[in-house]
Amino acid sequence: MRTDKRTDTAPERTSAAAPTAPGRLPLAGHAPWLHRDALRFVGELRRHGPVAKIYIGPRPVHVLNSGELVRELLTVRARSFDKGAMFDALRVPLGDGLITAAGDRHLRHRRMMQPAFHHDRIARYARVMAERAQARSAAWEPGTTRDLMPDIHRLTLDILLGTLFAHPQDPGLRPAVKDWLTVKYHSMRLALSPLHAWAEHVPLLRGWRPPDPGPLRRLVAVQRRIVETYRADGRDRGDLLSMLLLADGPDGALTDAEVTDELITLFLAGTGTVSAALAWALHEISRRPGVQRRLHDELDTVLAGRPPGFEHLPALLHTRRILTETLRLHPPSWLLMRRAVQPVRLGGVRFAPGDEVFFSPYALHRDPHLYEDPERFDPERWPRDGAVRTPRHTYLPFGAGSRLCIGEDFAWTELTLALAALTAHRRITPADDAPVRPLVGTVLRPDRLLLTGHPRNPS
Numbered sequence: 238m239r240t241d242k243r244t245d246t247a248p249e250r251t252s253a254a255a256p257t258a259p260g261r262l263p264l265a266g267h268a269p270w271l272h273r274d275a276l277r278f279v280g281e282l283r284r285h286g287p288v289a290k291i292y293i294g295p296r297p298v299h300v301l302n303s304g305e306l307v308r309e310l311l312t313v314r315a316r317s318f319d320k321g322a323m324f325d326a327l328r329v330p331l332g333d334g335l336i337t338a339a340g341d342r343h344l345r346h347r348r349m350m351q352p353a354f355h356h357d358r359i360a361r362y363a364r365v366m367a368e369r370a371q372a373r374s375a376a377w378e379p380g381t382t383r384d385l386m387p388d389i390h391r392l393t394l395d396i397l398l399g400t401l402f403a404h405p406q407d408p409g410l411r412p413a414v415k416d417w418l419t420v421k422y423h424s425m426r427l428a429l430s431p432l433h434a435w436a437e438h439v440p441l442l443r444g445w446r447p448p449d450p451g452p453l454r455r456l457v458a459v460q461r462r463i464v465e466t467y468r469a470d471g472r473d474r475g476d477l478l479s480m481l482l483l484a485d486g487p488d489g490a491l492t493d494a495e496v497t498d499e500l501i502t503l504f505l506a507g508t509g510t511v512s513a514a515l516a517w518a519l520h521e522i523s524r525r526p527g528v529q530r531r532l533h534d535e536l537d538t539v540l541a542g543r544p545p546g547f548e549h550l551p552a553l554l555h556t557r558r559i560l561t562e563t564l565r566l567h568p569p570s571w572l573l574m575r576r577a578v579q580p581v582r583l584g585g586v587r588f589a590p591g592d593e594v595f596f597s598p599y600a601l602h603r604d605p606h607l608y609e610d611p612e613r614f615d616p617e618r619w620p621r622d623g624a625v626r627t628p629r630h631t632y633l634p635f636g637a638g639s640r641l642c643i644g645e646d647f648a649w650t651e652l653t654l655a656l657a658a659l660t661a662h663r664r665i666t667p668a669d670d671a672p673v674r675p676l677v678g679t680v681l682r683p684d685r686l687l688l689t690g691h692p693r694n695p696s
């Protein structure tokens with residue numbers, strides 16, 4: 238791991254002096270470059286120093302290229318920023334859950350939801366995760382080639398449904414969630430895109446594909462029915478929903494409408510991200526026999542033929558290193574943003590209320606000042622002894638500070654159990670030589686995942 242020295246020596250600058258990245262076009266600004274090859278564009282911005290200015294259409298956005306500055310933004314300066322225009326837009330299809338909530342509402346919901354993600358609860362959810370992952374693995378016939386992407390989506394949705402609702406007796410739930418997730422991706426693509434600000438100025442795009450409110454309405458109706466059933470007996474069913482309903486704070490419990498918003502937020506935050514990470518992990522190990530051999534050695538020793546469970550997690554160190562490296566090289570949340578809510582100075586730049594700031598975990602994680610040979614997938618770059626310690630300002634797949642992913646431990650548990658279940662009894666290889674490219678959307682995922690699973694007997 239390298240130390241980022243650049244910010245220590247960065248000269249104080251005024252806003253006007255922050256360098257504008259080359260390639261700004263009349264009207265469109267840098268939007269076409271972002272649209273054409275966003276990952277390359279954000280990666281190259283570091284050449285212009287710790288803070289670079291880009292224009293999305295007519296709007297300036299400052300991009301932070303230094304881990305120290307990102308850390309400062311997310312921690313000590315966090316109160317001076319909210320999440321920004323894109324998240325305002327997201328409140329329409331999503332409601333106002335933890336991801337979009339600001340200020341006191343965010344603080345209150347965060348405190349009330351935290352117990353649902355405590356270690357002892359995750360241990361309970363792990364049973365559901367392990368069982369669903371085992372079932373999905375069993376459905377992959379030995380010796381066959383599969384497009385794993387739909388399997389992975391199904392698995393992460395099964396796990397989220399199973400951990401949110403221990404007793405999903407309502408038969409309408411699954412189809413309602415699936416419909417909503419499908420529509421959601423279309424309706425939110427623009428809201429979440431870095432081009433959102435630009436699109437606001439382009440009437441054709443502004444009117445682009447208005448979201449169909451039907452699926453959201455149906456999903457909310459099913460959730461309300463489930464919430465009523467739960468409220469009727471007030472029991473803790475060991476699931477996430479019970480925790481949301483039991484949560485209490487100085488201002489009282491969450492209302493039914495607030496609970497519904499949070500459930501929808503969890504569907505959004507807890508499926509696509511995990512699917513992308515698991516897909517990238519399988520993609521990487523399918524191309525690296527050495528990494529896979531070490532994985533198998535570890536799984537054979539630790540599991541000794543048993544299905545993976547929560548109790549095995551502390552010993553699955555190489556598995557965890559593979560996932561740590563996967564989230565470094567392919568962070569699903571590749572671009573994050575904030576908006577100043579009061580005058581604030583950061584990296585020598587003065588921000589006025591309304592000014593927007595972007596930073597890219599993807600670009601930071603591939604910065605050669607921070608990681609040696611950053612483009613190389615190498616789980617061995619992470620320490621072997623004990624839990625993997627990740628540097629908090631240079632390793633940001635889950636963000637940091639008060640908006641740190643509340644589902645981080647949930648995600649590590651799910652990813653580790655799923656990767657172990659899917660690989661313990663098979664060796665995986667790519668089914669062909671076709672290149673796999675990153676698909677840049679609301680999350681970053683591989684555009685294809687065609688793998689062959691060769692049967693193996695754990696030694």
Ligand code: HEM
Nearest residue numbers: 335336506507510511514570634635636640642643644648
């Ligand atoms: C590999 C999987 C995941 C990744 C990479 C990921 C990434 C992130 C990131 C980067 C943030 C912070 C965004 C920001 O600062 O603007 C975030 C927030 C959040 N994540 Fe995750 N996440 C993952 C899995 C999950 C899961 C499984 C859940 C829930 C079951 C979840 C729920 C949330 C919620 C509710 C927030 C908002 C937290 C707040 O603002 O207080 N995430 N996630």
